[in-house]
Amino acid sequence: MVQNIKSVLIGMTEEGIDEPSSALAYGLSLAQKSGAHATIQAASLKVVMGNTFVGNVAAGLVSAHNRRLRQLAADVAQRALGDAAAAGVAASVETPQLSYGQLVDTFVAQARVHDLAVLDAETATVNADRGLIEALLFESGRPLIVVPPGFDTFRHHxxxxxxxxxxxxxxxxxxxxxxxxxxxxxxxxxxxxxxxxxxxxxxxxxxxxxxxxxxxxxxxxxxxxxxxxxxxxxxxxxxxxxxxxxxxxxxxxxxxxxxxxxxxxxxxxxxxxxxxxxx
Incomplete structure (x- = not known):
């Protein structure tokens, strides 16, 4: 049993892309085996209109897109709470919708008050999730576990x-x-x-x-x-x-x-x- 890990931050970013998350199951498994509290950050990436003179149609499409992302993140959070309960893990969930810069700052601040963070691996070099990985590595002062697809259980044999x-x-x-x-x-x-x-x-x-x-x-x-x-x-x-x-x-x-x-x-x-x- 891993004894000195007491708080685990599990990060997921909802961008409207149907991608399974290994980080959630892996992070919950780590929390279960260490008796830690899991904070699940199911954030959605907010699309921000840069031009104040955009038309009503475009503004309406962006607003609808952001509402859909918020709902998807809320659905993920609800399922995550159920998974945590089933695993016997004490967990809390946050579902902020933030612009990219705000999202990065929020994740970094959260990571600093946890023992470690868990994120999904991201193969693309230029990507919101890759930027989040880099920010947590270089700015949080905390270790990070990056989980590739297919790893749903924390093991350290x-x-x-x-x-x-x-x-x-x-x-x-x-x-x-x-x-x-x-x-x-x-x-x-x-x-x-x-x-x-x-x-x-x-x-x-x-x-x-x-x-x-x-x-x-x-x-x-x-x-x-x-x-x-x-x-x-x-x-x-x-x-x-x-x-x-x-x-x-x-x-x-x-x-x-x-x-x-x-x-x-x-x-x-x-x-x-x-x-x-x-x-």
């Missing part, structure tokens, strides 16, 4: 830690410590060039720290191949049957327009298992 010795990887390990301690096995994976691995054993420095916390840890070093680090992480996760990858997120942009680092971007676009990320 085997966990893969992507380790490069950076501050972000260190933060991710610390944020995930309660999960790591209750996992059956944790593999710390360091990936580098042959030259790098010939002079040091990456991962060896974090393994004793994890062991002192009661983590059943092992270390593996692999040489980076032509397909790059993301491919190796996916392959190793499949090889060990990992339920979760723990990693630091990277932001290579120095502008407010966020651009995720290559490894993070690639894994988000093709996540094989849920990703636990910190920044």
């Amino acid at each position: 085997r966990v893969l830690v992507a380790w490069d010795g950076s501050a972000r990887a260190t933060r991710a390990v610390n944020d995930a410590m309660d999960i790591l301690k209750s996992a059956a096995s944790v593999e710390v994976l360091a990936i580098g060039s042959e030259k790098e691995l010939a002079h040091e054993v990456p991962g060896a420095e974090i393994a004793p720290h994890l062991a002192r916390h009661g983590v059943n840890v092992s270390v593996k070093n692999l040489v980076v191949g032509p397909d790059g680090i993301p491919a190796i992480l996916r392959e190793q996760a499949t090889l060990i049957g990992a339920d979760l990858i723990v990693m630091g997120a990277f932001n290579h942009s120095r502008m407010r327009e966020w651009v995720l680092g290559g490894v993070t971007q690639s894994l988000l676009e093709d996540a094989k298992v849920p990703l636990f990320m910190s920044y």
Whole structure:
């Protein structure tokens, strides 16, 4: 049982697209197994008219669209409360309708007062949900679990830690410590060039720290191949049957327009298992 997670934020954004959410079931499963309260944020994205001189017909269409989205979000929230009750999870639901900027600010503020947030993975690079993922990663100060389709149950029997010795990887390990301690096995994976691995054993420095916390840890070093680090992480996760990858997120942009680092971007676009990320 995961003991120190007491509040989980589950985020869903209603855009009028019929897309199933794995984050809801996964987040409720995590809350159930940790005895946490779940806050379900079933927000709808409000279309805002930019031109004050639009005609009545256009204004009416936008108003009808927003009403439909509000109703869809309310329906999702009602079902979510039923799912939470069936799972024995204490839950609260919020269904705000907000413009994109307001939606991002609201999710970030909510994430800051929860132990972690859970969102659906989004393969598209330019997308409202991808922007929400990036905002929570870089602005909330809290860890985030990104859930790909098909993962409806929180599992952490085997966990893969992507380790490069950076501050972000260190933060991710610390944020995930309660999960790591209750996992059956944790593999710390360091990936580098042959030259790098010939002079040091990456991962060896974090393994004793994890062991002192009661983590059943092992270390593996692999040489980076032509397909790059993301491919190796996916392959190793499949090889060990990992339920979760723990990693630091990277932001290579120095502008407010966020651009995720290559490894993070690639894994988000093709996540094989849920990703636990910190920044």
